[in-house]
Amino acid sequence: MSLEVREVNKVYNRKLILDRINLQIEKGEFFVVLGPSGSGKTTLLRIIAGLEKPDNGKILIDNTDVTNLPAGKRNIGMVFQNYALYPSKRIWDNLFLPLESSGMGKEEATKRIEFISKRLGIDGLLQRFPGELSGGQQQRVALARALVKTPRLFLMDEPLSNLDAPQRVSARKLIKEIQEEYSITSIYVTHDQTEAMALGDRICIIDEGKILQIGTPEEIYDDPADEKVASFIGNPPMSLLDGSIIGEKGNIGVRAEDVILEEGDMKGKVINSEFLGDRYLVHISLGSEELMAFSKVRLREGVEVSFRISKFKQFR
Numbered sequence: 001m002s003l004e005v006r007e008v009n010k011v012y013n014r015k016l017i018l019d020r021i022n023l024q025i026e027k028g029e030f031f032v033v034l035g036p037s038g039s040g041k042t043t044l045l046r047i048i049a050g051l052e053k054p055d056n057g058k059i060l061i062d063n064t065d066v067t068n069l070p071a072g073k074r075n076i077g078m079v080f081q082n083y084a085l086y087p088s089k090r091i092w093d094n095l096f097l098p099l100e101s102s103g104m105g106k107e108e109a110t111k112r113i114e115f116i117s118k119r120l121g122i123d124g125l126l127q128r129f130p131g132e133l134s135g136g137q138q139q140r141v142a143l144a145r146a147l148v149k150t151p152r153l154f155l156m157d158e159p160l161s162n163l164d165a166p167q168r169v170s171a172r173k174l175i176k177e178i179q180e181e182y183s184i185t186s187i188y189v190t191h192d193q194t195e196a197m198a199l200g201d202r203i204c205i206i207d208e209g210k211i212l213q214i215g216t217p218e219e220i221y222d223d224p225a226d227e228k229v230a231s232f233i234g235n236p237p238m239s240l241l242d243g244s245i246i247g248e249k250g251n252i253g254v255r256a257e258d259v260i261l262e263e264g265d266m267k268g269k270v271i272n273s274e275f276l277g278d279r280y281l282v283h284i285s286l287g288s289e290e291l292m293a294f295s296k297v298r299l300r301e302g303v304e305v306s307f308r309i310s311k312f313k314q315f316r
């Protein structure tokens with residue numbers, strides 16, 4: 001199914017939390033909403049889910065206005081940060097309840113539960129209670145519960161926040177696989193740009209309730225709309241410099257990989273080198289400005305380096 005968010009506003013305590021949000025999400029698309037803490041991501045997701053009403057604007061599912069349709073009637077699978085499993089019910093029952101309430105018989109439901117729990121590696125946990133699971137296991141149960149009904153729309157709000165780094169990578173892969181297999185239109189909220197880049201077909205960057213940019217991960221990485229986006233995207237993000245250092249107007253953004261050390265006639269002083277495993281990230285002082293570059297070798301603090309900039313993005 002497709003989803004449209006049209007001119008959505010939301011005010012809390014006379015403060016504008018969402019400011020004229022417009023989104024068009026295609027059927028089967030994996031759409032990521034990325035933004036810092038407090039930018040309005042969860043509020044937007046709750047409005048899409050029907051848990052919250054917008055003050056203005058509409059939500060359309062397959063071109064039908066659902067703004068006034070309650071959450072239970074939208075056929076949406078949801079995983080939120082606090083995954084809220086029923087603590088007094090075994091995992092099996094936690095997965096069965098959403099199926100039972102949609103009128104599915106026990107036999108069919110059992111098949112579905114077996115299938116999805118194998119897929120998520122929780123088939124050995126079905127007789128346990130939520131309190132007997134680790135945070136990561138509970139999070140996988142929450143994913144299973146959202147997916148067991150094969151929703152038309154899958155909404156996730158930081159669903160991997162309780163997983164450690166290796167678990168995150170494998171859960172990310174799994175979410176993407178299931179999403180693609182069933183072509184479930186998905187919206188994924190995160191403040192983690194690595195996660196956004198890894199998962200998103202497109203990413204929407206939101207800050208203080210406003211959309212700053214919508215694009216594919218590549219578009220956003222290569223061509224950030226403004227300095228705010230540039231300072232948020234990439235690991236490390238772009239170095240932002242006064243354009244005058246290369247004879248340009250305004251400010252420029254430079255990716256570390258576009259700084260070629262030991263070439264060209266620009267000069268700077270090494271502040272420090274961070275070991276990244278396969279290379280070093282070198283911070284270089286250009287007087288009042290600072291530039292980041294990659295280097296194969298560790299460069300000592302205080303040493304003068306020459307460099308050239310092979311590519312940059314100009315901001316007004």
Ligand SMILES: Nc1ncnc2c1ncn2[C@@H]1O[C@H](COP(=O)(O)OP(=O)(O)OP(=O)(O)O)[C@@H](O)[C@H]1O
Nearest residue numbers: 012013017035036037038039040041042043044191
């Ligand atoms: N029910 C509410 N009543 C009043 N203010 C609220 C309510 N819910 C959210 N807010 C405020 O709205 C703003 C956006 O909150 P929201 O939870 O949508 O941000 P977020 O981007 O999801 O943040 P985080 O990444 O920290 O979860 C915040 O300033 C928050 O304090």
